[in-house]
Amino acid sequence: MMNKTKPELLAPAGNLDKLKTAIAHGADAVYFGLPDFSLRLRVNDFSLSDIKKGIEFAHAAGKKAYVTLNIFARDKHLKKLRAHVLKLKEYGPDAIFISDPGIVAVVKEVWPTAKLSLSTQANCTNLEAVRFWGKQGFKRIILSRELSLKEITDIKKNAGKTEIEVFVHGALCAAYSGRCFLSDYFVGRSANLGDCSQPCRWEYEIKPKGHDKSLVIGEDMHGSYLMNSKDLCLIERLPEIIGSGIDALKIEGRAKSVYYLANVVGVYRRAIDLIYSGKSKKAVASELAFLRAELFEKLNNRGYTEGFMFPEGKDLQNYSGNNMLSPWEFCGQVISSTKTASGFELKVKAHNTIMSSSEIEIIGPSYQKASIDGKSMRDAKTKEPLIEAHGGGGGQVILIDSPIDWPTLSVLRRRL
Ligand code: SF4
Structure with a gap:
């Protein structure tokens, strides 16, 4: 109920x-x-x-x-x-x-x-x-x-x-939810003290007892993911x-x-x-x-x-590879928004490269999202137009125009 x-x-x-x-x-x-x-x-x-x-x-x-x-x-x-x-x-x-x-x-x-x-x-x-x-x-x-x-x-x-x-x-x-000794065993970092090195995501080899050589358990070009x-x-x-x-x-x-x-x-x-x-x-x-x-x-x-809660499928393991890489990358976070004559000027801290030609999405509270045109991108200090902004060294601060007001801490991503 x-x-x-x-x-x-x-x-x-x-x-x-x-x-x-x-x-x-x-x-x-x-x-x-x-x-x-x-x-x-x-x-x-x-x-x-x-x-x-x-x-x-x-x-x-x-x-x-x-x-x-x-x-x-x-x-x-x-x-x-x-x-x-x-x-x-x-x-x-x-x-x-x-x-x-x-x-x-x-x-x-x-x-x-x-x-x-x-x-x-x-x-x-x-x-x-x-x-x-x-x-x-x-x-x-x-x-x-x-x-x-x-x-x-x-x-x-x-x-x-x-x-x-x-x-x-x-x-x-x-x-069982972190009650695991793999990390402690391999590198002396205890999962039960909050220091797991995640060996369940590592690649593994089989080593016959008494022999130096080992066999790689290969499922794909990256190795194997027995416990991933x-x-x-x-x-x-x-x-x-x-x-x-x-x-x-x-x-x-x-x-x-x-x-x-x-x-x-x-x-x-x-x-x-x-x-x-x-x-x-x-x-x-x-x-x-x-x-x-x-x-x-x-x-x-x-x-x-859907894990153990809905065990019908039992598809818990990812044996085929370590990660599904998204074609999108986090590129910035909104610091503030100011009303302008034609909409809003967003002040954004770059977290990775942002290109003016990139396909950019902005995501606000409750997963409200919209596309943003990067062509208006300019440097926050010089106000000069930018073709590219970068996230290194603390993150470049840029200005970008938006027809909609977006609150502080909204995030931006770009298609790679
Ligand atoms: S090694 Fe993997 S299974 Fe073990 S505690 Fe760490 S994350 Fe969990």
Whole structure:
């Protein structure tokens, strides 16, 4: 049974720019954390002061801010944790995502009234586990990615007041949601401490015991992808997922760029609003198919799967290659927009090469998009016309004309 209120859309944030972009494009909530205590260690630029700023920014925009403390900690981590939780208590995030009972104990001791959410890393796969964590004070459970929609629906129906959150988009692990030792084994970087080097995406060889030579397992010119999972994409299944009554839909990807966030958050925002718009099932299905095609064509991906939630197809693995490369490239982000006599002048920071002859698209909140004519492109300082702008060295700032007003943090892409 579909909830009267829309499910919350949660987006990842690997730094403050990503956090602001996710909110600008339609996220209801953002999640982020300090590198020491949260996953995605090497792609996480948050400092303690950024956490404070991120929470303040989200709250000023009327959105929720969640802080992740979801590593499986060693005692050395717990020693520093108390001081960190004291700071969080002062900053006031709306919830903390945790997977390790040791961290739960410390958070409860330092900040007993903190709202606790169980991280997917804890692999909660059944109703009794949901009830168990509920008794420990958890208000929300982020279910394991490995469940089917039928299992999720049954859990939600019987979970009482405990909120249920599920992943709908992003990378999948070949192992049980990150409980994997490949990276630790090969390069000493632990996935369970947020430092996975992604060996499931590597090429492999077979080495016979006692011999030096090895055999390349070759599937194509690049090698083999024995454990390379496709990316999760449940956009076309949202009506069924929302129909199960779940409370929150989550996007994976704290390592991903502002461009990725603008597209994925915008597409899911538009899809959720569409489902609640009262349009016919046929019209909704047709627009969701369009949005899925956009995600497939306009973003690099590993091929899409509907994962474990809809196991009928079981097409989880991408054996044929590592990446589907998009023919489009992120090229800029809007800094500001000024009204002119004939329309609007957009000030844009280039993130890659932009050519005046390029086919350019601009994407605003809720995946509203339009073509932009690059011929009006000029340098923001000299006002001289430009044939080419570049993203290197901090990114050239350019001006470009648009008949429509586009808000700050809209993104531009060009066809390669
Ligand atoms: S190596 Fe792959 S399967 Fe293992 S934790 Fe890392 S991303 Fe997941």
